[in-house]
Amino acid sequence: MPPEARLKSPRGVSDVKPPRLEIQRSPSDVPLTEREEVPVFEVSDLSVYYGAFRAIRNINITVCERQITSFIGPSGCGKTTFLRCFNRMNDLVEIARVEGKLMYHGVDLYHPEVNAVEVRRRVGMVFQKPNPFPKSIYDNITFGPKIAGIKGDMDEIVERSLRRAALWDEVKDRLKASAMGLSGGQQQRLCIARALAVDPEVILMDEPCSALDPMATGRIEDLMEEIKSEYTIIIVTHNMQQAARVSDMCAFFTAEVNETSDTRTGILVEFDKTEKMFSNPSDERTENYVTGRFG
């Protein structure tokens, strides 16, 4: 993303809260293997432009319920740009424009009548750099539920979210302390807890472990494995071992250089089961990348 593209323009961000549209989830007590794969997102022919510059083009992908889908590829191939389409975070970049279709349970996310605020309640996000609010641990968790108008015992929501993010035991005695005093790994788990607190259906993770040490990374991977039974997760990662370890499905992106303008546009090379992507990929470029010969 170009650095000058700042979070601005309210274009497309409506401040009006519509009633929640209820979407049926398939019962979670049915084991994954016996359940049909329910598509959550169906992306067809999606391109994103920053002004005249095309960042990614013609992407087709289907993300299924309660799976971990990973996006891998070299730097600058548009993985993050693509990820930010799923909760309309690109709306905040004034010059960004999305073409093509991104269906969420059959609803076109980029239809003019879709409320981006509601989208982000259902599709949470965890960022590359931990970004807790400069407030107490408690307030970090409760902000989302409060603005969503969720009635209920906030103490309970805080405890449940922190437990699910495997952070409860470390912070239960200092919930009123500032979140800025936590370590990087704890901050990132707090950000995951904050995303879980509004009870989303999908969680987008943009290189969530790139600023963390291996121990903290391991904890977050375990955590993803645990919450996978309840959430659909899409993760962007630079770490191929991580993609291989945690994800069910894997998409490999690369950048093609446009000779005329000397810009790079991200394209999807291959999308398949992670197992197949790492053992027997169909595309030569994927093989070169996952075996470390390229990128």
Added chain:
Amino acid sequence: MATPAKTLTNSPEFVRERLQGRRFDAGGFLFRLLLLGILLITLLLLAVLVIEVVSGGWSVLSTRLGDFLTGKLVTSSERAGISQGLRGTFFIGVFVVLIAFPLGVGAAIYLEEYAPHSRLSRIIDVNIRNLAGVPSVVYGLLGFAIFVKALRNLTGPESNGATVISAGLTLAILVLPIVIITSAEALRAVPDSLREAGFAVGATRWEVVKSHVLPYAGPGILTGTVLALARALGEAAPLILVGATTGFLSEGAGYGLSSLQERFTAMPIVIYTWGGRPQAGFQNVTSAAIVVLLVVVLLANTVAILLRNKYEKRR
């Protein structure tokens, strides 16, 4: 990338020779001295000013401080006081706080958080910066044309519009661009990751601004606005144009609302008038009045710093 010259060898003798021995960085040392000198000159000028003023006004401040603060503008320097000047300055401060702060901070929030980055918003931004550099006399003329002449019936029909209302409004407009610029800069310093964090849990723009951006930018906004207040309290030129006076002031002028529509004066005007008198006694009361004005501005700054520290701790 520069390639190191191949003539360099890494033999132990050579490395030892290169690493040992203190080298005197003459250029760096001179530059450091120069900067220190500039700082000292600035401080010295300030010190001379303060010492001069305090020593001049000491005879008044030490012997009759109470009388001086509560006394009125009279022709005898022995009995002259600044109560009317303090009153005018107080009301000017109130007007600036009540009008310039909300308008300025509001405009800054709109420009930074809501307005699209178009050519128009850039033009507006540049113009606000230019407005901040317009001489205060020009704002005085504006105040005279609008508040004293055109809106006379609102600002004070019996005093021909030359009231503290006109003065307060004029100075509020004078500092408005400064408030907008400093607030906008404080908002720009808020990291985008904080906004993203808010949006990602489903907050609307207003919720993000209210709950995260404003608390983060608050201390910076506060500092800027109080500096603007200090500027307004010290301005004399616009006040002269909107009709501040030191004669024919109402006898019983208090701090009531009705007193807003009477003829007025303010601290800078008192200082300006007294400073122009030839008698030795008036030089002393002028210095004393300057000291009082400095203390008032310092107090405003102190309050701002205390508030800022209080809010910054919560980060």
